[in-house]
Every structure is written in C-alpha cells, then in structure tokens.
Amino acid sequence: MAPTRDPIELSPPDISAYQKGNTGIDYVTTYDSGVAGPHVMVNAVTHGNELCGAIVVDFLFQQGVKPTRGKLTLSFANYQAFLNFDARHPGMSRYVDEDFNRLWSTDVLDGPRDSTELRRAREMRPLIDTVDLLLDIHSMQTRAPALMLAGPLPKGRQLAGALLVPEYVVCDEGHAAGKRMRDYGDFGNPGSPKNALLVECGQHWESASADVAMQTTLRFLKHCDVVDPAFIDKHLAPTPPPQKFITVTDPITIKSDNFSFVDEFVGMEVIEKKGTVIGHDDADPVTTPHDECVLIMPSRRTAPGQTAVRLGQFISA
Ligand SMILES: [Zn+2]
Known part of the structure; x- marks a missing residue:
C-alpha cells in the first residue's frame, strides 16, 4: 500500500x-x-x-x-x-x-x-x-x-x-x-x-x-x-448553512485490474459537461452521464467489483 x-x-x-x-x-x-x-x-x-x-x-x-x-x-x-x-x-x-x-x-x-x-x-x-x-x-x-x-x-x-x-x-x-x-x-x-x-x-x-x-x-x-x-x-454549534441534496445516478463499479482516474479527484467536484472522461477501466473510458455531474467519494482502492466513484446530480430537498 x-x-x-x-x-x-x-x-x-x-x-x-x-x-x-x-x-x-x-x-x-x-x-x-x-x-x-x-x-x-x-x-x-x-x-x-x-x-x-x-x-x-x-x-x-x-x-x-x-x-x-x-x-x-x-x-x-x-x-x-x-x-x-x-x-x-x-x-x-x-x-x-x-x-x-x-x-x-x-x-x-x-x-x-x-x-x-x-x-x-x-x-x-x-x-x-x-x-x-x-x-x-x-x-x-x-x-x-x-x-x-x-x-x-x-x-x-x-x-x-x-x-x-x-x-x-x-x-x-x-x-x-x-x-x-x-x-x-x-x-x-x-x-x-x-x-x-x-x-x-x-x-x-x-x-x-x-x-x-x-x-x-x-x-x-x-x-x-x-x-x-x-x-x-x-x-451545539450555530445553525449551519442550508443543505444541498444530491442523488446518485451512476455508481461506477470497477471491472478490470487496471482502473485509473484522469485526475486526483477528492470528491464533490462538479464536472460541467456530459461525456467528459474522468477515468479509464482498462481500455474503456469512464465518462460523465450528464451535465453538472458530482463525483462522490472517488476511491483509491481500485480492485474489480469495488466502487470507483459514484456519480450524482443536485436535486431539490
Ligand atoms: Zn467507513
């Protein structure tokens, strides 16, 4: 490790x-x-x-x-x-x-x-x-x-x-x-x-x-x-700012032994455009399925069957 x-x-x-x-x-x-x-x-x-x-x-x-x-x-x-x-x-x-x-x-x-x-x-x-x-x-x-x-x-x-x-x-x-x-x-x-x-x-x-x-x-x-x-x-700390709600649209489950992200994502990045490549699972590009795509908890443990990242979009509460 x-x-x-x-x-x-x-x-x-x-x-x-x-x-x-x-x-x-x-x-x-x-x-x-x-x-x-x-x-x-x-x-x-x-x-x-x-x-x-x-x-x-x-x-x-x-x-x-x-x-x-x-x-x-x-x-x-x-x-x-x-x-x-x-x-x-x-x-x-x-x-x-x-x-x-x-x-x-x-x-x-x-x-x-x-x-x-x-x-x-x-x-x-x-x-x-x-x-x-x-x-x-x-x-x-x-x-x-x-x-x-x-x-x-x-x-x-x-x-x-x-x-x-x-x-x-x-x-x-x-x-x-x-x-x-x-x-x-x-x-x-x-x-x-x-x-x-x-x-x-x-x-x-x-x-x-x-x-x-x-x-x-x-x-x-x-x-x-x-x-x-x-x-x-x-x-108790003072009342915080209003919450933001996100729904997961696409969990990305790793298929190969060779998964990588194109950047050092930490999570909660918002990718503006649909179709943006965020990583590769062996030869297959992993792309954002919609505009304003939120990256949720990208993982550094990239083994087959594990979740690499979950993709989401903002929704109203
Ligand atoms: Zn935990």
Whole structure:
C-alpha cells in the first residue's frame, strides 16, 4: 500500500473500558431509560481506521450521557480492526478480513461464509434488529466535504434533512459489493418507521472530522429527543448553512485490474459537461452521464467489483 498523503491529526481513544458493556456483546452498551421511546443507536468504527466516530462515542460515555426516554445504544462495531490501528500504517486497519459494511443482507448473514467481520455482524445482528434509529459514523479517504449517505428512500432523506448537518446529503443505493448496515432489514423497508443514516465526516485522520461527527451526533440525538436538551445545547454549534441534496445516478463499479482516474479527484467536484472522461477501466473510458455531474467519494482502492466513484446530480430537498 502506498504511504498515506494525509497527516494524522487524531489519535484513537482508549476504548478498553467499554469492552464488557452490558449487552453480552463486547463493545456494545445499551442504556434503558425505562420510559417508552425509540431505541436509538450511535455506532462507531464500522471501519476500524475511521477515528472520528470512536472519539464521539467515547465522549458520550465520558459525559455520562443517558437516554431520557427509550433506549440509547453506544457501540464500536469493528473494534477488532480499530484495535489494530497503527499511525505508521493508518490505512491498514479498515477491516481484519473483509469490509464489515458489505455484509448486511440476509443471504450473506445467514450464509455459509465465515470471517472476523461476519462473526461480528452475526453477533450484533439481534441487537440491530431492535434499533429504531441508527447513526453510523464514518470518514473518508480524501479531504472532501462531509456528507450524509441517506440511502435510496424518502424517509432517509427526510431524516438527513431534519438534522441540518452536514451540508451535503447524498441519496444512494449503496454498493454492488454488498449491503451496508444502514440499508439492513427495516432500515431499508419503505413501509417501516425504522431509519438509519451513515455520515462521512471528512478525511479519516483530519481533526475537523471529529467536529463534524460531534455536531451530527448531537443533532441526531436532539432530533430523536432521547437525551437531555441542555446537554445537547451546551455543545451545539450555530445553525449551519442550508443543505444541498444530491442523488446518485451512476455508481461506477470497477471491472478490470487496471482502473485509473484522469485526475486526483477528492470528491464533490462538479464536472460541467456530459461525456467528459474522468477515468479509464482498462481500455474503456469512464465518462460523465450528464451535465453538472458530482463525483462522490472517488476511491483509491481500485480492485474489480469495488466502487470507483459514484456519480450524482443536485436535486431539490
Ligand atoms: Zn467507513
């Protein structure tokens, strides 16, 4: 793997105190208010090298945040990968065996395969089945503006809009390589009130990503109305500028062993003209399918079957 070009401005928090938890699942703690209300979950380190979520969940624990109604679960999903984090090789701890966030379909979860991440997903699954509202905190490879991945359904877009942050909301179907936790079960069922969001807070190790993660989490908890509003207001930044909504028109899934972009895209670039070449998949040019094409999360991991980039266009909220 090529050495990282991005400075390491964040340190992984010590999460050892949260291993035992109270759910029977390591690194998963559920507080029950005893009062009727939703089961709300704030989840960190679905990818082990993404530090901002761990910093925020650690903060919530340190602050002794408890639900005023319903239940609040605080969790570190792929803690095994996270515990492997090494600042000298910060990209290496994304997962142990495979991507935890591509396993969340029943055929994979119930299937015969085995891996460190599948065991963890199967261990967490019964708890996830009881969650009404999930915020899954992530970060990105490149220094691009933060964005919310709201999923393909109107309910995801509405929840993203209710939080007011981050500035960009991307309405998307996920990845050909497998289903994300945010799309699992009733989160992806248009007839269910259950709902989930995935926030991409900025580059994995930039300090600003922790601020984005914090503000998004506070606004999520405020919207869910499960935490003392005085605690939220104490830490809340001023109301941000209006959000911009983007829908994914074309996920670009890599076909060959020889994929490259024509430029060092970081994400959220807007390509003015339809038909502009943005990369090559072996001999095939990859072109923009429409004018005003937004590049969403171009990847530096360019293996066949993986998503190279997703192309989108601005829509009204
Ligand atoms: Zn991630």
